């Protein structure tokens with residue numbers, strides 16, 4: 019699915035925003051999932067993903083998607099995002115993402131999807147790798163906060179800034195154009211706003227311009243509805259050199275009934291940039307309360323898990339062909 023980068027997709031630095039890429043991933047990946055399920059689907063999660071480049075205006079963003087694996091009601095869709103310079107034909111890898119969708123029945127509950135039957139060795143490899151990722155996701159969901167992990171160390175102390183100093187609360191009222199015909203807010207709209215709030219929190223902490231490095235994970239917990247207010251609450255949870263781990267929680271609030279629920283959560287990593295656009299160190303982040311300490315530890319654990327995953331990917335990709343949805 020090619021999409022031209024337009025001025026409204028750009029950040030202050032003249033490059034496409036990470037939120038635009040994330041919104042495109044969600045929109046594009048939903049289509050093969052719907053095709054496979056032949057019915058309504060919702061995004062339930064987005065795995066860890068790295069951003070390799072953010073193209074400027076006029077480039078085309080290409081979203082190459084395929085269903086890698088289907089469970090009972092869920093499907094993993096792999097997305098390879100590329101940026102094409104339409105004038106020269108040069109194509110650059112922008113990001114690779116794995117999104118999980120769940121098919122929904124008319125009763126609003128998860129519905130069974132057809133089996134996905136691999137026919138080639140490449141498709142068999144995709145299923146195998148997707149099953150490994152599915153097991154990792156399940157283990158992650160089953161984790162209890164506070165569990166020790168290998169390499170666990172004490173958090174920093176001394177001069178620095180508190181997580182609370184970076185807190186950014188961004189309320190957005192959901193309008194019909196944010197939602198599908200059933201009135202449920204699109205995952206892409208949520209992802210776009212998550213990036214906005216997280217980038218503001220990172221800038222507040224660092225006192226610098228920032229750029230997104232990666233998404234550590236996104237979970238969609240409950241649907242957001244038209245006319246509700248979604249508040250995107252972001253806070254820096256850990257800082258190391260120029261890098262900042264930012265947690266985002268999305269609360270959905272019905273202003274008429276007063277009902278409120280957690281709709282989504284995400285963890286993203288940003289890098290501080292100095293006046294010349296080179297990486298610039300952020301101040302140390304000093305967790306104070308028990309909850310801040312817990313968030314710092316979890317951010318550290320996610321960072322270590324990501325490093326281990328990168329090493330695994332490097333091993334498995336050595337020799338494997340690069341193709342859509344890799």
Ligand SMILES: CC(=O)SCCNC(=O)CCNC(=O)[C@H](O)C(C)(C)COP(=O)(O)OP(=O)(O)OC[C@H]1O[C@@H](n2cnc3c(N)ncnc32)[C@H](O)[C@@H]1OP(=O)(O)O
Nearest residue numbers: 060061063089090091092118120128204205238239240241
């Ligand atoms: C296209 C769009 O833009 S949609 C908008 C954004 N998304 C949303 O609003 C969805 C909000 N989330 C929800 O409503 C709920 O989480 C649901 C209905 C999707 C799932 O509810 P659950 O109570 O988790 O359902 P349940 O436990 O039966 O799990 C259903 C499937 O989802 C999988 N699943 C659940 N949570 C996750 C997760 N975080 N990551 C990956 N897979 C998950 C389960 O493994 C199961 O898969 P399987 O049937 O293939 O074995």
